[in-house]
Amino acid sequence: MNRTTIVSAPGKVLITGGYLVLDPDYSGLVLSTSSRFYTTIKDVKNVENTSCGGLVIDLHSPQFYLSGQYVYESSENGGELKLVNMNKNPYIENAILYALAISEYLNGSKIQNRKISITLQADNDFYSQRQNLIDLGKEVTLENLENLEKFYVHPDSNKPIQKTGLGSSASMVTSLTSAIILHFTGLDINDENGREMIHRVAQFCHCLAQGKIGSGFDVSAATYGSQRYKRFGTSILESIMKLVDPSDPKYSKQAITEIINVVDPKKEFVWDNENSTFELPPNFHLFVADVAQGSNTPSMVRCVLKWKEQNPTESTELWNSIRDLNNTVEEQFKIISKQAKEFPSDYENTLQKLYQLPASEWEEVESVSSKVKDAMLTIRNSFIEIRKKLKYMGEQAENVPIEPNQQTKLLDETMATNGCLIAGVPGAGGYDAVFSILFAPNEESIQTVKNQVETSWKNFKYETECFVTPLILNESKTKGLEVQRF
Incomplete structure (x- = not known):
């Protein structure tokens, strides 16, 4: 059966708890945004070449002018993600590699002789659109920003892309990790353990790609939505991050076994982070600006x-x-x-x-x-x-x-x-x-x-x-991840 899975994850705005949220003794209030990062996964029909025996992945990210291919192969001894014609990107590679490994663990079988396409797209608010409007000959106004083409792609691929601080890497990793796991497994995102497993895998992948263990409030907001957040202790991920090299997307059987023991909520390993629901009262509106x-x-x-x-x-x-x-x-x-x-x-x-x-x-x-x-x-x-x-x-x-x-x-x-x-x-x-x-x-x-x-x-x-440029977002009332399957 050829299926399509779309998962989006919101951005974040930390309104209280700056710096304090780095310490597990303190908390912060983080609002998730209506602007979201989307991952679309489609099964590819009539696969011409799966002689590799594994999973062929065509990846496209129009806003970043990325287009290329990966091949994922696994055996009893471990797994590897090979770059066929793609520049290295540790955020994408680690999210794909470990989401597929977790999918195989949940299914109890290897992913073989298949091909999928993955498309990564972000709402315009994640990146500064000021110069884009100017290049289009338009005044920089909220109305023109709202009317800008969704997932706008600038025609000049050499133009630098400037982030607006909404946590695009965390949203992308969470969206991509979730989409892969949900596409290949029967994991229920509405189940407490199911969503928490996705959260933990995304935290691991994001920290691995960054090369450090951050507070994690951005990934937590991408998974669960607006919340009061208290971070997890760094020791939780330190031990398993030492087992793999984020610049070399492969894992051994021993490494993935230990990673699973840490990220699977049904195992005995305890995470000490806390998140509790929070949202703005009715008719209170989050309004954010990008400052150049x-x-x-x-x-x-x-x-x-x-x-x-x-x-x-x-x-x-x-x-x-x-x-x-x-x-x-x-x-x-x-x-x-x-x-x-x-x-x-x-x-x-x-x-x-x-x-x-x-x-x-x-x-x-x-x-x-x-x-x-x-x-x-x-x-x-x-x-x-x-x-x-x-x-x-x-x-x-x-x-x-x-x-x-x-x-x-x-x-x-x-x-x-x-x-x-x-x-x-x-x-x-x-x-x-x-x-x-x-x-x-x-x-x-x-x-x-x-x-x-x-x-x-x-x-x-x-x-x-x-220059102060408004963003079109508001607080998202959706509790984190949104999923579509068809």
């Missing part, structure tokens, strides 16, 4: 962790105070969601009255839900304190630009816009992106607020040239 200046996240993280190690007392006090503020933000968002569910009319009336006013006047507004109003003020004030503390930490850690002055000015102007609850730098911070949480009583009013923020971003001026 990049940051070197790994070097920023190294400097902060070095400062933390050298200043254990001060850093622990600072991180604990940020943790408490982060927890307050989460708790108050949950209070707002509860009020929206229990008292929808009062809730809508409150948003109606507050979204047209500057935050400095919210306190005086009467005839609204005091619980919603107070929660919004608490979130806003807590977030201002979080920003100050993160900025201070960066200044202490060799002047790491967690919230550089340019971003401070941009965020302050964004938060001054009516209908904006909070604004910040996502994740590790830096120059390359900002996010905001907007609110209004209905979708039409949300669009009005977005237009006001877009105008503010368009008119933003600083000492150095700076």
Whole structure:
């Protein structure tokens, strides 16, 4: 039977827990995005040449101008992914290799004498589209971005591709890993163990390709959606990552046996990560912008962790105070969601009255839900304190630009816009992106607020040239992976 499997995984925006999420003693709030990375797998009919006896894979990624072939072969002694006419890419190779190995383990049989095609595509938000619109002779506006061809491919293959910080590599690896396992097995993604196995395999493949063990919040968000996330201990993956070479896609029987023992939830190996469901309240909107200046996240993280190690007392006090503020933000968002569910009319009336006013006047507004109003003020004030503390930490850690002055000015102007609850730098911070949480009583009013923020971003001026380009995404209400089979 010739089947097609399509699996998409969302991007991510870490709104609280920057740096803290690297430590298993702390957590962060991560929102998954409506912008997604797609993997499409199709069985190929009338295979002309499967004399290799294994699995032939035609891979295409139009946005990256990739097109080539792999051959996967396995035996009782191990498995290997051979590159026939494809440039090396550790993210793609490791995801394919270990997803196929896990598929064979789940099926109890080898994948032989078959051919498939794999197509990788990403929503436009994952990559900066500013110059693409300019090259098309169009003004850089939210409307033109929304009307840009889906999975847009620039005609010039030599043009550099700039990421927007949504976690494209994690989304791609999670999507690709999931699609392969689901295409070849009967694994149920709605089953707790099934989805968790995919999550663990994707974490392993992503860390292997990166050459380091990150916090994993990006892969977790790609798998499960928006959440409160606490990372797993690095020792969980350290032992099995030593068994294989990420630049040489092959594994031994011993290596894959030990990898399976770690990633299969039905085995006794325990993962200590935590994720619990979180999402923005109704009529609260995630609005993100790409800022045309990049940051070197790994070097920023190294400097902060070095400062933390050298200043254990001060850093622990600072991180604990940020943790408490982060927890307050989460708790108050949950209070707002509860009020929206229990008292929808009062809730809508409150948003109606507050979204047209500057935050400095919210306190005086009467005839609204005091619980919603107070929660919004608490979130806003807590977030201002979080920003100050993160900025201070960066200044202490060799002047790491967690919230550089340019971003401070941009965020302050964004938060001054009516209908904006909070604004910040996502994740590790830096120059390359900002996010905001907007609110209004209905979708039409949300669009009005977005237009006001877009105008503010368009008119933003600083000492150095700076371009702020909105993304078209919102928070995804889908819980992580989406699957289509036909």
